[in-house]
Amino acid sequence: xxxxxxxxxxxxxxxxxxxxxxxxxxxxxxYIDTGAMYRAVTLSCLTAGLSLTESAATQMAQGIKxxxxxxxxxxxxxxxxxxxxxxxxxxxVSRNVSQVSAYGGVRTAMxxxxxxxxxxxxxxxxxxxxxxxxxxxxxxxxxxxxxxLTRAKRRYLELQEKGTVCDLDNIQKxxxxxxxxxxxxxxxxxxxxxxxxxxxSSDLTIEQ
Numbered sequence: 486x487x488x489x490x491x492x493x494x495x496x497x498x499x500x501x502x503x504x505x506x507x508x509x510x511x512x513x514x515x516y517i518d519t520g521a522m523y524r525a526v527t528l529s530c531l532t533a534g535l536s537l538t539e540s541a542a543t544q545m546a547q548g549i550k551x552x553x554x555x556x557x558x559x560x561x562x563x564x565x566x567x568x569x570x571x572x573x574x575x576x577x578v579s580r581n582v583s584q585v586s587a588y589g590g591v592r593t594a595m596x597x598x599x600x601x602x603x604x605x606x607x608x609x610x611x612x613x614x615x616x617x618x619x620x621x622x623x624x625x626x627x628x629x630x631x632x633x634l635t636r637a638k639r640r641y642l643e644l645q646e647k648g649t650v651c652d653l654d655n656i657q658k659x660x661x662x663x664x665x666x667x668x669x670x671x672x673x674x675x676x677x678x679x680x681x682x683x684x685x686s687s688d689l690t691i692e693q
Contacts, residue, residue, distance in 0.1 A: 494612060494617070494678070494681065501629050504686075504691070522595050543594065552566075606624075617676060630685055634657060
């Protein structure tokens with residue numbers, strides 16, 4: 486039986502990663518979190534104390550190794566063989582990742598890796614431009630979204646569970662600002678592919 490390519494796009498906090506992981510597990514497919522790859526580039530730049538210019542970020546993106554492993558019952562992200570699954574979800578990375586991911590040089594480096602990962606099918610890939618740019622011939626395309634308040638509440642609870650002090654209003658503001666950046670960037674802006682199925686998860690449980 487042919488292994489297909491499933492693309493799930495949408496804004497931050499819509500539930501893309503959660504749903505993509507469950508779909509991949511149920512089908513026995515590989516899960517590729519493209520957003521995590523841009524977060525890894527951002528983390529690398531911040532850790533190195535670099536200014537987030539396009540030249541610096543591009544050079545970083547071209548020189549790092551990003552991989553995904555399923556360990557201890559969860560999908561783990563590795564940066565140069567160091568596990569960074571939680572580190573790439575920090576507020577500092579979240580506030581800067583849209584800027585870094587908008588750079589043409591960074592996107593070129595990441596897209597090359599992503600297309601290589603998806604060329605043989607049997608994958609579920611989520612991000613901002615999977616169905617429109619990275620894998621436009623994907624067999625199944627989903628555009629998953631939710632209201633900004635719903636997404637902020639989800640992020641707030643996630644951070645609280647980790648013991649991070651945070652403010653719901655600030656998180657919602659950050660999310661709305663990121664939406665604007667993602668939707669208005671020059672290269673591969675966030676948008677629903679013409680042949681994607683729209684799913685609003687605002688009032689849906691994970692199982693629904």
